[in-house]
Ligand SMILES: Nc1ncnc2c1ncn2[C@@H]1O[C@H](COP(=O)(O)OP(=O)(O)OP(=O)(O)O)[C@@H](O)[C@H]1O
């Protein structure tokens with residue numbers, strides 16, 4: 106349970122790594138404390154040896170005085186010191202720091218020496234014995250001192266050896282811990298960085314338009330936080346896309362707002378014709394011959410068709426289509442419908458139109474409503490540029506060698522000044538007092554979504570040509 | 580008495596409007612001329628005076644407003660009625676400022692236009708009466 110948690114989340118991985126590092130460093134610290142403790146013991150041993158040696162020297166100088174002056178008080182004064190030596194040796198023995206057999210040796214030497222001194226103090230011996238005892242006293246004293254000294258030096262050696270061991274252990278610990286920590290560091294970085302790098306790659310792809318969302322699957326198993334992050338990013342992408350679609354739709358309705366005059370004409374004129382014709386027909390029906398009546402009824406039908414046509418175009422254009430609603434689009438037909446929608450607007454602007462369509466239909470893949478929005482925007486810009494009349498030329502071509510469909514929309518307006526040219530596709534850039542500056546920026550977005558391209562050819566004073574290219578659909 | 584015949588000029592690029600209005604007002608005893616091309620109408624206005632001019636506002640080639648101005652310059656007594664398929668408050672008020680007799684949005688009822696023309700006629704007649 107914990108293991109899977111640990112391997113699936115950044116949080117778990119961090120906790121796991123830190124616990125490992127904590128355990129290792131805890132062990133190292135314990136080892137260090139243990140060795141310090143040991144070293145302290147050794148120091149106390151060395152101190153007690155120093156003590157013992159000191160006492161032994163004192164005892165032996167008293168012994169020397171006794172042998173010279175035969176003053177027993179000298180010997181009596183050694184008893185306390187000897188007792189001290191004994192308790193120190195006992196303490197050493199129980200501490201177990203010195204090898205037992207060394208200490209046993211010394212203890213017997215000590216006992217001998219100690220007993221001898223007691224005998225000398227007790228005085229119940231003969232003169233010969235006394236001399237023997239004196240010789241022995243020197244020999245035993247010497248032996249005991251030698252033994253104590255050898256014990257001392259061997260203990261010192263042992264302590265040196267052990268402290269060398271501790272040093273070695275410390276080095277080994279470092280040698281083990283360093284690579285472990287380095288490995289944990291490397292793995293941790295890789296664990297955390299790999300999914301993040303994946304996300305960055307996917308985001309770049311989304312920006313290039315190769316992906317529409319960031320895939321969750323590959324990172325889900327190794328990093329559940331990353332999965333959450335991806336989820337949030339995807340939600341944001343969706344929200345942005347929704348906003349983008351809303352912007353496109355809003356821009357479309359604004360474009361419609363600019364052709365209301367044309368549309369109102371195109372609906373009110375036929376209605377007016379119908380109404381007038383019907384009224385006259387009603388008033389005069391009895392005075393008319395059949396042909397005359399039929400002619401007027403025919404007028405009415407034609408006018409209804411005319412109004413229906415513009416309403417159909419209008420609905421087609423204004424309907425919010427799903428951006429995913431892609432179909433084959435016949436460019437000639439689409440331009441025809443667009444001109445149907447704008448016909449009156451063009452006529453009212455006093456602009457002539459020239460339409461060059463190829464014999465064969467030119468088809469591309471796309472969202473016809475959004476493509477029409479692009480044409481409406483560009484044509485409206487052209488009309489707005491030709492306030493005093495001019496000529497609107499629209500040409501559709503299929504460039505088969507490049508598998509491209511090309512649409513050129515040209516006007517004979519004032520052209521676009523160089524300083525303006527670099528900004529025309531920026532959102533909200535406009536040089537018109539009632540413009541929003543969204544027309545071309547939205548159009549650019551739509552064309553890019555269709556894997557197309559827009560080129561603007563304009564010299565000030567020479568008019569402007571917008572050339573659109575889309576991949577042909579064969 | 581020929582002076583009493585009201586001369587009506589209808590300018591609209593929708594041919595049906597001209598046709599029907601001609602039918603309707605000839606029956607009322609007026610002299611009606613219709614044009615679908617405003618420039619041709621302009622030429623006629625320069626040669627001949629009309630009592631009432633009914634003109635569309637938005638036409639190819641020339642604006643109803645220009646016709647209004649031109650008619651008033653040539654014949655201040657003529658009454659101009661503007662009909663339009665896209666009536667906006669500011670164009671209407673501009674037209675009234677320029678002295679249009681009335682301004683009606685399309686689609687309109689024949690009755691409506693007849694009434695306005697009758698009003699214009701009585702105005703024209705009373706003015707000419709006053710002059711007498
Ligand atoms: N055919 C053209 N001739 C001259 N200038 C143009 C033409 N098309 C675009 N422009 C310039 O590019 C600018 C940006 O155009 P865009 O369609 O993005 O916004 P707009 O037309 O100003 O505003 P809106 O489209 O909301 O009416 C325009 O303001 C204009 O200066």
Ligand SMILES: [Mg+2]
Nearest residue numbers: 482486544545
């Ligand atoms: Mg525009």
